[in-house]
Amino acid sequence: MHQRVQVAIIGAGPSGLLLGALLDRAGIDHVLIERQSPEYVLSRIRAGVLEQGTVDVLDQLGLSIRLHREGLVHHGFDLLFEGKRHRIDLQALTRGKQVVVYGQTEVTKDLMDDRASKGLSSYYEVEGLSIQGLDADQVEINAIYQGAPLRIHADLVAGCDGFHGLCRKLIPESVLRTYEKVYPFGWLGVLADVKPVSDELIYVNSPKGFALCSMRSTTRSRYYLQVPANEDITAWSDDRFWSVLSDRLDPQAAKELMTGPSIEKSIAPLRSFVAEPMRWGRLLLAGDAAHIVPPTGAKGLNLAVSDVRYLAEALTAWFKDHHDKHLDRYSQRCLKRVWRAERFSWWFTSLMHRFADDADFEQKIQEAELDYLVRSQAASSALAENYVGLPMEWS
Ligand code: RFL
Numbered sequence: 001m002h003q004r005v006q007v008a009i010i011g012a013g014p015s016g017l018l019l020g021a022l023l024d025r026a027g028i029d030h031v032l033i034e035r036q037s038p039e040y041v042l043s044r045i046r047a048g049v050l051e052q053g054t055v056d057v058l059d060q061l062g063l064s065i066r067l068h069r070e071g072l073v074h075h076g077f078d079l080l081f082e083g084k085r086h087r088i089d090l091q092a093l094t095r096g097k098q099v100v101v102y103g104q105t106e107v108t109k110d111l112m113d114d115r116a117s118k119g120l121s122s123y124y125e126v127e128g129l130s131i132q133g134l135d136a137d138q139v140e141i142n143a144i145y146q147g148a149p150l151r152i153h154a155d156l157v158a159g160c161d162g163f164h165g166l167c168r169k170l171i172p173e174s175v176l177r178t179y180e181k182v183y184p185f186g187w188l189g190v191l192a193d194v195k196p197v198s199d200e201l202i203y204v205n206s207p208k209g210f211a212l213c214s215m216r217s218t219t220r221s222r223y224y225l226q227v228p229a230n231e232d233i234t235a236w237s238d239d240r241f242w243s244v245l246s247d248r249l250d251p252q253a254a255k256e257l258m259t260g261p262s263i264e265k266s267i268a269p270l271r272s273f274v275a276e277p278m279r280w281g282r283l284l285l286a287g288d289a290a291h292i293v294p295p296t297g298a299k300g301l302n303l304a305v306s307d308v309r310y311l312a313e314a315l316t317a318w319f320k321d322h323h324d325k326h327l328d329r330y331s332q333r334c335l336k337r338v339w340r341a342e343r344f345s346w347w348f349t350s351l352m353h354r355f356a357d358d359a360d361f362e363q364k365i366q367e368a369e370l371d372y373l374v375r376s377q378a379a380s381s382a383l384a385e386n387y388v389g390l391p392m393e394w395s
C-alpha cells in the first residue's frame, strides 16, 4: 500500500490524535500510525486532570459534549500534612479558574470516535517502522501493516510516539541535548469502583510517604501511593494497598475510605526529562516524545495538548509559505512552556515525597513550607496559578 500525505503522525496517544483533529479542521491531509491496537491504547490508565486550556481546545473542536456531561469540575483540592487537611481554593486564588476531572482514556476515546466518524486514515498495529529523509526534501516511511508493506511519503513528520518511541532517537546525538532527573520512587496506582473518599483531590505528605486520592467519577476512585522505584507489584495485594493508604490519611479520611477490588493496578516510575530542540529537519516532536514530568502536578497530558496547539499553528503557517522559521519558532515556544511545567512538577514532587527513610530534617522543612503555602496568600496563589495552567500567551 502506498500513500502520499502532507503530514505523517507517528503515535496515536492524546498528542497524535489531537494533532490529527486539528490538522483535519485546518484542511491538512495526514495519516496516523500507531504500534499498538486501539484497545491497548484505551486500556492505559493515565492522566485524570484537565486544565481549562485543554478543555478549550476540545470545545473548539466540538469534541467536548461527553466531557461536559460526565467530567467533574473541581474548584479546589486539599493538601494533607501533619495529619490535617488544608484546602487550596483554586477558584478564589485564580479569579475563577478551575480544572476538570475527566480521564485520559475518555479524551482518547472521544478523539478516536471523531476520527472514525470522519473516515480519517489511521493504521494501528503497525510493525517495523522506519523513517528516511528527515533531512532531505521528502520523507519516506516504511512499515508492515496487516502483513503487507506500507509506504508513506510525507512533507513533515510529527513525532507523537511517547517517551519510548522511535522519533526522538532519529535526531543526531550532535544536535539533541537532553536533561533528565530520575526520582528514587514510583507511584503505585489503583483504580476501583468505590465512591471517592472526598469530593476533591487530596495530595498527601506523610512521614510514611506520599499518597494521592483522585477519582474518575463519583463512583470510581483512583488512588496512588509512593513506593520505592524498583518495587515488585506482586507484593501489593489489594488489602495491603488499602491498609497502607489508610495509614497515610487523616483519621476522618481513613474512617471514610471505601475499599473494594482493584480493576487496575500499576507502577509508574517518576522522571523529569526534556529533549531540545523539538524540531530537526522535517521532524517535529510533541508530548511525551520530547518531555516527561512527574505526575504530581498533573501536567503531562496538558503539556502534550499545548504542544499540539502550537504545532498545528506552525504546520498551518508552514504549508502556506514553506518558511522554516515557523518550525523553529514551534520548538522555542514549546520549550518555554515545557520548562515552566518542569519546574512546577519538580517542585511539587520535591515538596510532597519522602526522599530517604531517615530524612527527618527534610520532612520538617517540607512541613514548614506546606504550612507557609497554606497560610500565605502569595504562596498559595503561586501554587494555584500553576495548577490550573499558566497562560498559553506567555510562550
Ligand atoms: P503517549 O500517551 O505515550 O502516546 C504515544 C503513542 O505512541 C505509540 N508509539 C508508536 N507508534 C508507532 N510506532 C512506534 N515506533 C511507536 N512507539 C510508540 C505508543 O504506543 C502510544 O500510543 O504520549 P502522548 O500522546 O504524548 O501523551 C502524553 C500523556 O500520555 C502523558 O503525558 C500523561 O499521561 C501524563 N500523566 C498525567 N498528565 C496530566 O496532564 N494529568 C495527570 O493527571 C496525569 N497523570 C500521567 C498521570 C501519567 C501517568 N503514567 C502512567 C506515566 C498519571 C500516571 C500514572
Ligand code: PHB
Residues within 6 Å of the ligand: 046, 047, 048, 049, 201, 214, 215, 222, 295, 296, 297, 298, 299
Ligand atoms: C489521576 O487522577 O490519575 C491524577 C490526578 C492528579 C495528579 C496525577 C494523577 O496530579
